[in-house]
Amino acid sequence: MPPRLTYFDGASRFRIDQQIINSIAGNQYQILNAGEDLTRRLNPILDASHTRNRKKSPPDSECFPGTREQPIREIIFWVDSGEVMHISTYVTIKTPHIYWLHGFAGCGKSSISLEVAKIFAKSGRLLASYFFFRGAGDRGTMERFTVTLAGQLVAAIPATAPLVEAAVKAQPGLVTGDASLATQLDLLLLSPFQTVVEAGILEEALARGRFLIVIDGLDECEDKSSVEEFIDHLLDFFKKHPTIPLRVFIASRVEQHIRARLEVDGVRLGNLDSHWPGEDIEKFLQGSFQAVAKRDRVIRATSSISVT
Incomplete structure (x- = not known):
């Protein structure tokens, strides 16, 4: 039989440094960091x-x-x-x-x-x-x-x-x-x-x-x-x-x-x-074309074609 944590008998919720101690039942305790406890409440x-x-x-x-x-x-x-x-x-x-x-x-x-x-x-x-x-x-x-x-x-x-x-x-x-x-x-x-x-x-x-x-x-x-x-x-x-x-x-x-x-x-x-997103559209098309070209040698062969 495990020893009981008798120091905290009768206590239900208390703090030690930055930890919150919750007494659940019998000799069972839930230990939370103070920050975790606040997050739970929020x-x-x-x-x-x-x-x-x-x-x-x-x-x-x-x-x-x-x-x-x-x-x-x-x-x-x-x-x-x-x-x-x-x-x-x-x-x-x-x-x-x-x-x-x-x-x-x-x-x-x-x-x-x-x-x-x-x-x-x-x-x-x-x-x-x-x-x-x-x-x-x-x-x-x-x-x-x-x-x-x-x-x-x-x-x-x-x-x-x-x-x-x-x-x-x-x-x-x-x-x-x-x-x-x-x-x-x-x-x-x-x-x-x-x-x-x-x-x-x-x-x-x-x-x-x-x-x-x-x-x-x-x-x-x-x-x-x-x-x-x-x-x-x-x-x-x-x-x-x-x-x-x-x-x-x-x-x-x-x-x-x-x-x-x-x-x-x-x-x-x-x-x-x-x-005006014209320049952004050009960058997107060029980037997409280059990504596809890396996977397809036929497209890669035409990669000298610029997007306008």
């Missing part, structure tokens, strides 16, 4: 970020190598720029914290969102990413939007974990859907990030540039009123905290409830329809 959507399996969780789109370089460069420049000179008035203005990339369905917005998220994840400056998709359960609503972003925040910046955990403990409604979207955004995402920034914890990371949140397919969210609340709260937050080193990139189709709130001061607009 219950984020696991297939909503840029790292999801796109075959199972669409949209399944990505940039062909070497394409969409101009809009991607513009987005990167926007994240890292502080002030810009207005060409016609020569007045220096602050760079907006929000970038709205819009365009018609199928023009490549999600591919660009994915590429931008990957670039900033590689540099350690991606705070979170979320890809809405209509008809995909919770990914098509705002129900678990903020807790999913919070889960990624904690993973990207572990120093925010105690702050998020304290907020959840003080207000359980933050993870049960009983708190407003604005309250969730403040206590689970924006305030924890702001606190670690002001504490100087992110000095090394911020030396490389600002942090970024990528939100793709906002028009795919079925709850229009929540979308409006989300945008309004972001605009209000950045108005109150103009120096916070955070940018939010949003990609969507042009829909009235989004357009009415994002075509304002404080938002940089990017019209993907204005980027």
Whole structure:
């Protein structure tokens, strides 16, 4: 008979360093890391970020190598720029914290969102990413939007974990859907990030540039009123905290409830329809031709033919 762990008799849930000990039954205990316990409580959507399996969780789109370089460069420049000179008035203005990339369905917005998220994840400056998709359960609503972003925040910046955990403990409604979207955004995402920034914890990371949140397919969210609340709260937050080193990139189709709130001061607009993809199409055709030529000697023999 195995010896009993008598030190913890009568205890049901306690912490040793960064571990949570749960007494299940008899002499059986469940041991969790504090971070794992917080993730369980947040219950984020696991297939909503840029790292999801796109075959199972669409949209399944990505940039062909070497394409969409101009809009991607513009987005990167926007994240890292502080002030810009207005060409016609020569007045220096602050760079907006929000970038709205819009365009018609199928023009490549999600591919660009994915590429931008990957670039900033590689540099350690991606705070979170979320890809809405209509008809995909919770990914098509705002129900678990903020807790999913919070889960990624904690993973990207572990120093925010105690702050998020304290907020959840003080207000359980933050993870049960009983708190407003604005309250969730403040206590689970924006305030924890702001606190670690002001504490100087992110000095090394911020030396490389600002942090970024990528939100793709906002028009795919079925709850229009929540979308409006989300945008309004972001605009209000950045108005109150103009120096916070955070940018939010949003990609969507042009829909009235989004357009009415994002075509304002404080938002940089990017019209993907204005980027003629002729050069990208040529690169795609040439790359596809070369890939096929490697497998087919007949086509390889005609590889001197250029694509125009």
